[in-house]
Amino acid sequence: MNKTDAIWITGASSGIGKSLAIKFSENNYKVIGTARRIENINDLNSSNSLNVVSYKNDISKIEEISQFYSEIKKNYSITCLINNAGITSFKPFKDNTVNEIESIIDTNLKGSIYSVKTVLPEMIVRKSGLIINILSVAANTVFTNSSIYAASKAGLAAFAKVLREELREYNIPVINIYPGATSTEIWPEKTIEKFSHRMMNSTKLADLIFDIYKNSTNLSPEEIVVRPITGDL
Numbered sequence: 001m002n003k004t005d006a007i008w009i010t011g012a013s014s015g016i017g018k019s020l021a022i023k024f025s026e027n028n029y030k031v032i033g034t035a036r037r038i039e040n041i042n043d044l045n046s047s048n049s050l051n052v053v054s055y056k057n058d059i060s061k062i063e064e065i066s067q068f069y070s071e072i073k074k075n076y077s078i079t080c081l082i083n084n085a086g087i088t089s090f091k092p093f094k095d096n097t098v099n100e101i102e103s104i105i106d107t108n109l110k111g112s113i114y115s116v117k118t119v120l121p122e123m124i125v126r127k128s129g130l131i132i133n134i135l136s137v138a139a140n141t142v143f144t145n146s147s148i149y150a151a152s153k154a155g156l157a158a159f160a161k162v163l164r165e166e167l168r169e170y171n172i173p174v175i176n177i178y179p180g181a182t183s184t185e186i187w188p189e190k191t192i193e194k195f196s197h198r199m200m201n202s203t204k205l206a207d208l209i210f211d212i213y214k215n216s217t218n219l220s221p222e223e224i225v226v227r228p229i230t231g232d233l
């Protein structure tokens, strides 16, 4: 049976991932959207007349990713993985609990690495594919109250830069995108109230990422920083 080419977007239930799912789906790409809140992805379909394949999973759990992949791979070939799911805590490190530290690292860093590990073997066999990581300016810029988040994003950036070199011979580019402040649920409500006028819009960011995707043929934009025009908050 012929499989359908699909783009796997992690964290498609809100914010940047949701905007990406809408953008790719509106442009007739088959999107598989994953998140814990699968109902949000289903709502996205009904309110936008889209047909995103929704699947509930927790990216921080390797067994849930494996289960997901074993089910979808019967029908779909993942041609592009967008590692987007992410969390943070906005606290000074001294106040971070061990649970918070583990959740942030397990989701942002290990979850993204597990996702790559899961889709990569088939991409290597096909000698084609694309991995897009949604990192953050926090990987390279110092923001207080974000130490674990910064560690997770800088760690993923370091991983992805090595991976990029290892995958050149297989024709699998790795694109790292480092967004600045974007108005989404990741921010506390008070920050959104005060600063949303200075933040990027997730729809516009998704438009840009879609353009980057479309223009990644035999040239690859490897490291892309996208900030609000007025700079960091």
Ligand SMILES: NC(=O)c1ccc[n+]([C@@H]2O[C@H](COP(=O)([O-])OP(=O)(O)OC[C@H]3O[C@@H](n4cnc5c(N)ncnc54)[C@H](OP(=O)(O)O)[C@@H]3O)[C@@H](O)[C@H]2O)c1
Pocket (backbone or CB within 6 Å): 010, 011, 012, 013, 014, 015, 016, 017, 034, 035, 036, 037, 038, 057, 058, 059, 060, 083, 084, 085, 086, 087, 107, 134, 135, 136, 137, 178, 179, 180, 181, 182, 183, 184, 185, 186, 187
């Ligand atoms: N907003 C910004 O200013 C900004 C700037 C730079 C980078 N980023 C990055 O952009 C990405 C998207 O964030 P956002 O701003 O769009 O925030 P968001 O609206 O809170 O979206 C986060 C997404 O990640 C998913 N997610 C979180 N933990 C998960 C888990 N354990 N398993 C599966 N999915 C999980 C959430 O889905 P469920 O809760 O339904 O599981 C949700 O869909 C993140 O990696 C973030 O670090 C954001």
